[in-house]
Amino acid sequence: MVDLRIKIGELKLKNPVMVASGAFGYAEEFKDFMNLKELGAIVTKTITLKPRQGNPAPRTCETPAGMLNSIGLENPGLEVFIREKLPLLLKIGPPIIVSIASESGPEEFVELARKVDKIKEIAAIELNISCPNIRGKPLLISQDPKATYGVVRGVRRVTSKTLITKLSPNVTFIADIAKATEAAGTDAVSLINTITAMSIDVKTRKPKIASLTGGLSGPAIRPVAVRMVWEVNQKIKIPIIGMGGIMDTPSAVEFIIAGATAISVGTANFINPRVSIEIIKGIKKYLQENNINSINELIGSIRC
Amino acid sequence: MLQIKVKILYNKKIKVNYFHLVLRIPKIAKDSLPGQFFNIKVSDTCEPLLRRPLSIHRVKGTNIEFLYEVVGRATQILSQRRPGEYLDVIGPLGNGFNLTPNTYNLTPILVAGGIGVAPLLFLADKLAYSVERRAYRKNKKFKLSAKRYPLNALVLIGAKSTGQVLRKKEFKALGCEVKIATDDASEGFKGKVTELLKNILPLAISHKPLAIYACGPRPMLKEIIRISKKYNIPTQVSLEEHMACGIGACLGCVMNTKEGFKRVCKEGPVFNGDEIIWVGKEEVG
Numbered sequence A: 001m002v003d004l005r006i007k008i009g010e011l012k013l014k015n016p017v018m019v020a021s022g023a024f025g026y027a028e029e030f031k032d033f034m035n036l037k038e039l040g041a042i043v044t045k046t047i048t049l050k051p052r053q054g055n056p057a058p059r060t061c062e063t064p065a066g067m068l069n070s071i072g073l074e075n076p077g078l079e080v081f082i083r084e085k086l087p088l089l090l091k092i093g094p095p096i097i098v099s100i101a102s103e104s105g106p107e108e109f110v111e112l113a114r115k116v117d118k119i120k121e122i123a124a125i126e127l128n129i130s131c132p133n134i135r136g137k138p139l140l141i142s143q144d145p146k147a148t149y150g151v152v153r154g155v156r157r158v159t160s161k162t163l164i165t166k167l168s169p170n171v172t173f174i175a176d177i178a179k180a181t182e183a184a185g186t187d188a189v190s191l192i193n194t195i196t197a198m199s200i201d202v203k204t205r206k207p208k209i210a211s212l213t214g215g216l217s218g219p220a221i222r223p224v225a226v227r228m229v230w231e232v233n234q235k236i237k238i239p240i241i242g243m244g245g246i247m248d249t250p251s252a253v254e255f256i257i258a259g260a261t262a263i264s265v266g267t268a269n270f271i272n273p274r275v276s277i278e279i280i281k282g283i284k285k286y287l288q289e290n291n292i293n294s295i296n297e298l299i300g301s302i303r304c
Numbered sequence B: 001m002l003q004i005k006v007k008i009l010y011n012k013k014i015k016v017n018y019f020h021l022v023l024r025i026p027k028i029a030k031d032s033l034p035g036q037f038f039n040i041k042v043s044d045t046c047e048p049l050l051r052r053p054l055s056i057h058r059v060k061g062t063n064i065e066f067l068y069e070v071v072g073r074a075t076q077i078l079s080q081r082r083p084g085e086y087l088d089v090i091g092p093l094g095n096g097f098n099l100t101p102n103t104y105n106l107t108p109i110l111v112a113g114g115i116g117v118a119p120l121l122f123l124a125d126k127l128a129y130s131v132e133r134r135a136y137r138k139n140k141k142f143k144l145s146a147k148r149y150p151l152n153a154l155v156l157i158g159a160k161s162t163g164q165v166l167r168k169k170e171f172k173a174l175g176c177e178v179k180i181a182t183d184d185a186s187e188g189f190k191g192k193v194t195e196l197l198k199n200i201l202p203l204a205i206s207h208k209p210l211a212i213y214a215c216g217p218r219p220m221l222k223e224i225i226r227i228s229k230k231y232n233i234p235t236q237v238s239l240e241e242h243m244a245c246g247i248g249a250c251l252g253c254v255m256n257t258k259e260g261f262k263r264v265c266k267e268g269p270v271f272n273g274d275e276i277i278w279v280g281k282e283e284v285g
């Protein structure tokens, strides 16, 4: 038997396959397609303090081997989330990681974290400091090492839960940002969020999505994501949750070899809703075929 | 709702850019409702990456039929797939037309613009079947037949030109009265199908209470809802929005309604006319 168990901070997962924030709804949408219990962990859609309506449609469009989205963090707000969505999520079984984002400054992150920290059943917090879809914010927190440090530090003070910080790829040196989060006390980093991008309809000369620019995801961004996981892994000691265009077992294994302790499936859920379960089975088979006893031996095993 | 690989039985051009696709989907066919759709992966590769939504056009036994227009990459690839090959489909998805017992007391007017015919044939078929069952229940001597009991419905089909008018024969076979509107006057009324609707409504409404069901381009649906509001006619429309997942997970396909954003793939694609709030791009045309 191969061992798929991994650890992120205090959080123990039975396998390294998670589903990414915003790409798995509130899980109930997928229950007809698979046994949700088998997932390593579930990351929720990003939750803000107040309800958010999100951006106008069209919110998505297809691009070569990828897609753009600008959902604009539509969510019912923390209070309704806790009352209406969380109980169902907790019933499923795997650890629930709640993704949070501030609509204002760092204080809101701290307030959110404080409230989430009180709920014992929530396994971990993911800080979404990298969502590109909030208008009127030219610079994301995750584009500035100092601001990143400040937010992570502030949240770290108010929660003892496993803390994951999600990084944006829209930066010059992602390893510098990752180092700042490590210094501030995050237990892990997850990368990458979507890459800011644009697509124009040449017939109408209009941008294809209503908010003009959006976030690129899917196989198109995979090589960028793998490179970033590899770079970050050389600069920090804490675990990395790798994502960006994972579509199948080989692409999941690629991230682990590059240095990811766990992986997260995003866009691929839209195309094959049961892909994460197929990847869990696939990783097991890969380890068996390569005579590797534990997934931990594969992490960061790149030969270069 | 199922994700399943199914065999293509038939996939042929019927006219111009319009294709007729027939899939064998035994487990699901009989549970499918008019207005619902399937999300179809047209290739096994990342090109195109996402599934494409197609409305159920008709259900015959264990077969589900689709009617689609080639408009871009995915529909182009789909049109080249051959019988015997397999497609990965998810469905049936969404909420179809809301048919209550009271529905059958209203005379249906079906309004289709272009490819909007697709879901409306299945609707007419279902309505006709229900009418037949009701007649049978009232009078056991009446024989249930393979041929549907004539459906007392009016079908208005709008197209650019007579060559693009779809499914006229099939609607007539169900007993519907069919009227055509073409932009170039090559058949029937010259002009928009909404103009045709405006012309016939005053007389029609004086005879019987009506219900309108429509599918087509947004400006057309918007105009139909405006007209039907004046006459207080209950109206249901089938909407399109760009979809990434089709199962309610990505929040990509929202439509503005009186109760806030609703997902076209989950709460729709059929909406009541009076719940929609038109904003942004719908204003065009």
Ligand SMILES: Cc1cc2nc3c(=O)[nH]c(=O)nc-3n(C[C@H](O)[C@H](O)[C@H](O)COP(=O)(O)OP(=O)(O)OC[C@H]3O[C@@H](n4cnc5c(N)ncnc54)[C@H](O)[C@@H]3O)c2cc1C
Pocket (backbone or CB within 6 Å): A062, B037, B048, B052, B053, B054, B055, B056, B066, B067, B068, B069, B070, B071, B072, B073, B074, B075, B076, B115, B118, B119, B239, B240, B241, B242, B243, B269
């Ligand atoms: C619920 C639903 C049911 C549908 N039923 C049918 C049907 O029965 N028959 C049929 O022919 N078409 C139907 N459509 C539209 C069909 O899904 C699109 O035409 C198709 O996805 C286009 O894919 P493509 O790659 O060929 O074109 P693309 O290259 O992706 O696009 C071509 C053009 O179509 C537009 N488009 C792309 N996707 C959509 C979409 N989901 N909705 C609206 N416009 C889109 C693009 O903006 C572009 O202008 C339906 C759409 C929805 C949402």
Ligand SMILES: Cc1cc2nc3c(=O)[nH]c(=O)nc-3n(C[C@H](O)[C@H](O)[C@H](O)COP(=O)(O)O)c2cc1C
Pocket (backbone or CB within 6 Å): A020, A021, A022, A023, A045, A046, A069, A071, A073, A099, A128, A131, A166, A192, A193, A194, A216, A217, A218, A219, A221, A243, A244, A245, A246, A264, A265, A266, A267, A268, B250, B252
């Ligand atoms: C429709 C959509 C919505 C998303 N929403 C969120 C979100 O709310 N919070 C977040 O941290 N990331 C969000 N993401 C980013 C994904 O979690 C993931 O980081 C990114 O898509 C890259 O992975 P992928 O290529 O596998 O999709 C979203 C992605 C998509 C496609």
Ligand code: FES
Pocket (backbone or CB within 6 Å): B242, B243, B244, B245, B246, B247, B248, B249, B250, B251, B252, B253, B254, B263, B264, B265, B266
């Ligand atoms: S297409 Fe994803 S929510 Fe409707």
